[in-house]
Amino acid sequence: MVQILKKERKEKIERAALDEFMLKGFLNASMRKIAQNAQISTSNLYNYFESKEKLFYSITDGVYTIINTLVKDLTRTEREIGREIFFEQVSNLIAKPIMKLIKNHREKFLLIMEGSQGTKYENYQEELVIIIEKHFTEHFHTMENIETQDLADTFIFHILARNLLEGLLEISRHYVNDKWVDFNVEALMKYHVDGMSQFFK
Amino acid sequence: MVQILKKERKEKIERAALDEFMLKGFLNASMRKIAQNAQISTSNLYNYFESKEKLFYSITDGVYTIINTLVKDLTRTEREIGREIFFEQVSNLIAKPIMKLIKNHREKFLLIMEGSQGTKYENYQEELVIIIEKHFTEHFHTMENIETQDLADTFIFHILARNLLEGLLEISRHYVNDKWVDFNVEALMKYHVDGMSQFFK
């Protein structure tokens, strides 16, 4: 009974914190306001979370792990699938986990990506872009295409990587419903996959 | 003592302010730190700029006007050029002014787009995205293509509009040299122009 109450309260705090963090970002979020919205005293808040940072990580770490795992899975997947089947399998093997992430965790995904200034995640967006970029360039390095080899050193892949991520964030920001997410993630990925395929005559 | 000329000192302040604003954003920028970095007392700072807001606008207003003019010019240009020649003229009429903006004012451009929360520019990025999106959809509405008509109402154009802008921001963020800017802006615009042309069989 008491245990359950505690758990509920903790969740209430986390809900209030998520709202505040998303509204103001980590740096401008106020512990006082979080406590108020969770209907507890500010000092009691510190019985549940020992600092603003810990509270932030308590909220975001789970989704951070999910994203991280997803990225690693994609990397592994990509290595396993050969070049020929790439375009066909993209949808199933890559797009689906991303859709799932957005459908289930879009708020925290956005928070990590956009509201984490002042935390250890503040550069994570850029890191992800670089990882994605690496996928692009590595993939093109496997091609025997001169033009592609040149392109591989080009900043355009960095931009496209950011575009892909930014597109996913934009979908998360304007979430309508699950079906809408599926449609737009697919459209976005198809756009970039097709777009990049033009680099091969 | 050593009376530093007013103009030099004012520029020193603006330099320190630009650095601080870019690092922390308008809201989290500290007048105290700006003063410290400009090596003057906080109260003296207020002899040069009467408030944090005025200081911010003093730095950004010029570039804001440039961007605004550029956007209006592009809109007018687009109306004047016919559909057929559109793709060919994109480079000269649209890409060039953008390159110039980035080459000359990338820092302030980024500041207006990314660090302006709390100022009158805080929604400007979104406004620009919507303007660009409108260009895309209007353009496609002039086509007699059923598939396109359907797409015109789709969120994908919103994403692509944001991608275009975000790509320009990314180029600004990672500025290498002027030639590099020219190359990448052109590549980015070509990518999206070609990419969208696929929507017409």
Add this chain to the structure above:
Amino acid sequence: MVQILKKERKEKIERAALDEFMLKGFLNASMRKIAQNAQISTSNLYNYFESKEKLFYSITDGVYTIINTLVKDLTRTEREIGREIFFEQVSNLIAKPIMKLIKNHREKFLLIMEGSQGTKYENYQEELVIIIEKHFTEHFHTMENIETQDLADTFIFHILARNLLEGLLEISRHYVNDKWVDFNVEALMKYHVDGMSQFFK
């Protein structure tokens, strides 16, 4: 350590605040000095009262309500009593509540009247003067006396209204003891009642 009870400390703050407000007026009162005089840190002061204004109103609102009620009661009373008995009943029905106000709340009465510049009470003194003036002129309008009718439009009633209020403030300022208050309020009111009766030959 020695944990002083909340109520005692709050009262200590209010005492310090009342002193400071009376000495300097709302506008020039310093939260820092109030905190110092209450022997707490300035920031702790804000745990008890969320702003200078709130602190001021916490001190004055009660007495403001008392004054307001008193004024309304007097207005009602005056309408009920007829003209002939007016002068005789003044003492009991009007003077007594005023004496009570001064005996119990002279400091806050003075603060509202004299030290409230910058608060919502800053015009209250003038409002009261006008209310009193209206009582005077209305009363004289009920008389069938030509000379009086002329006087009713005269500024002298405004002065006398202010004099009455100012007399009460002076009694409050120089408070000696309760009996002294009774004596002087009565003398003051008698003086003005008799004085004004001379306007009727």
Add this chain to the structure above:
Amino acid sequence: MVQILKKERKEKIERAALDEFMLKGFLNASMRKIAQNAQISTSNLYNYFESKEKLFYSITDGVYTIINTLVKDLTRTEREIGREIFFEQVSNLIAKPIMKLIKNHREKFLLIMEGSQGTKYENYQEELVIIIEKHFTEHFHTMENIETQDLADTFIFHILARNLLEGLLEISRHYVNDKWVDFNVEALMKYHVDGMSQFFK
């Protein structure tokens, strides 16, 4: 030429200062705003007046002297005129100089009386009240009237003294024209002279 310019500028400063002091009082008046309203730099203001206090006294000292002289004259006058002719001569010997003061110097008179907190005049209003009170009581001490002797120790004379002064201030505050001043000062003084005469059966 230069001399004339200087004089004009000094007068312009004093005009701006009077406005600011009357609006905000000495303590809250801003040297910066005075300089702005006088259209000179703040630092140049200090070439004309070496401090806020000196500026205040430069404006008020003249009128302070006038008031002081007036009070001394009245005291002398009162001693010279006998008891019997007192009431008749009040108008000519006492009221007239007061009217003149209000007609010529009402603003500075009000400033000294009401806006001088923080200066050496901050208690002058109370001092004047006490002087006037003394006149009243001394006058009544010359009477051979038992009841009066008792009254002489009473606070009512203090109140009436303040009422008289406050009435003059109220006339100054609401100044309409010179004739209006004459009428109301006379009415006010008559009211109190008559009123006090009632203390002698």
Add this chain to the structure above:
DNA sequence: CATGAATGAGTCTTCATTCAT
């Protein structure tokens, strides 16, 4: 005479955090 530059002390207020109860 005129002024821009400079400053230290002050204004109210918010902050994340700690601690005794």
Add this chain to the structure above:
DNA sequence: TATGAATGAAGACTCATTCAT
């Protein structure tokens, strides 16, 4: 577990005044 009390540091900004030019 819960909370009122406490604080030092920091936030933007204003102030009267001084000084070099």
